[in-house]
Amino acid sequence: MVGNEGDPANIEKIKNRLGLNRPIPVQYFFYLKSIVKLDLGDSIYLRLPVLDQIKTAIPRSLSLAFVSFVIAILIGIPAGIISATRRYSIWDHGATLIAFLGLAMPGFWLGVLLILVFGVWLGLLPVFGYMPLFDKDGVHFWAWFSRLILPAIATGTGSAAILARQTRSAMLETLSQDYIRTAYAKGLQERVVIWRHAFRNSLIPVITVMGIILALLLNGVVIIEVVFAINGLGRLLVNSILGRDYPIVQGVILLTAVLFILANFIVDILYAFVNPRIRYTD
């Protein structure tokens, strides 16, 4: 902040202003105190409160994470069900191959390819930036969605692959149960057996991987925001690290951890919701 050959008096002044002369435990106490007040300090570079920057970034990252999550579910679960119900068919082999590729493919590379194909060669979709879903003029669904669909595919593919694999094995397990044979034996249609009897009972192992998927989405959001130039939390984090803006780095990492724990907590509650046999009070 004062350069390599800064005036010692200036350095002392800044140290005093930032409270760096106090003992570490005292500094930590003041840090905790301001966290409780939701004060994350000021950005060194922009001299603006970190919280404000995070506030503008959050809707963008959450939108991206949400659309990615929906894509992962819409692709992964049906693919897993088709694989399981038509085991060893060409559909199953195809889905397995794509799932393996999806797991091995770095999301940022997929993002780059999508930009190349849909943005540059076909010119179908915008490839960078973000538009808010709501503003004072009303809802702009297409402007919001068209900018998010490509990054969301890039972020969600890995999760879709995991979901497909997990759904497949859970469905296969369920389909071999006696009550499924009973359901067929009493003349129920295949559709009813699969959806009402098998699928609902396969959901628990699928929900187990949700924690992994949340982590994948968070990772993905950080990189993909940089690829698609969306000014969300990820891009804020990367730019602050490169610019050594530590208060922002601290704030974003703290928020990430809180979000991640919160999401895992929701997954735990979902467990009990899907499977009434699970009770958390003993």
Place this chain on the structure above:
Amino acid sequence: MSQESQAALEADLGLSRRNRRGFKIYARRYARDKRAMFGLVVLILFVLAAGYTQIAELDAKWDIGIVSNIPYDPQIQGYELLEGPTLGHPFGTDNLGRDVLSRLISGARVSMIVGLFGLTMAGLVGIPLGVLAAYYGGWVDMIVMRYIDIQWAFPNFIIAVMLVGIFGLGLQNVIFAIFLAYIDDFARVIRGMVLAIKEEDYILASRALGVTDARLMIKHIFPNALPPVIVLSSVFFAAAILLESGLTFLGLGVSPLTPTWGSVLNDARPFFSSAWWLATFPGLVIMMVVLSTNFVGDALRDLNDVREYDSSVTGA
């Protein structure tokens, strides 16, 4: 030679003969798996690429002249800028006229070093932590588990980004980031294994014989808990390669001058629209290696499935 040591020697030989037979069965079953063989071939190519400089040195020393014909200098700048794939440059050249294949071969070394060193260190710390926690239980377990829980709150990629943010760029820091990020994963996996093994009868029997805690953990529990951890390390290795390429893609990895799979892709970003080969080949290489590691890991997991192993040996 005394009779006693003769007997010991024979026992030794018998053991190794049995091991060799076991290995042959393993190898034959492995070779039947097409995906696993594909993975093995790709991984061997990966190892060769990572050791390219050493191989080229030996090649020059012994005057064989196989490798020296392959273009290799990741930094040399030619006059053919942004040229598509040709015989001379199979993966094309970048905006400074550097051969992309050479840069990717050079990047293999970074991926290999980061994955191998980072994970080995993580294993060396995480595995003893997990074994101790599960074996002793009580407050030891509680402390280790609280640590694991804390680390569990951060996805590995975020941990790595954070550490590079604190300590700065560089190969050592990336290795360190992978090391710290994977400690909890190793500890958690082996802890679960040890918790199950601890209850086995043979452990109780050894304890009754007066075997010390340390010997019990090292000689009896650890070897039995290890196979699933080895299989899982293949998953970790694939993830570490993705993590490293992600970091370098963001410019948060090793020094920007070192070519890595992530940085080759990142450097090329302004030129994607005119040079498709810059956008495709680096990612393709990452994908192939990760895919192959997953294939090999799956095959190893199947081989280690004891039930399956027994049924194939007895032919049941």
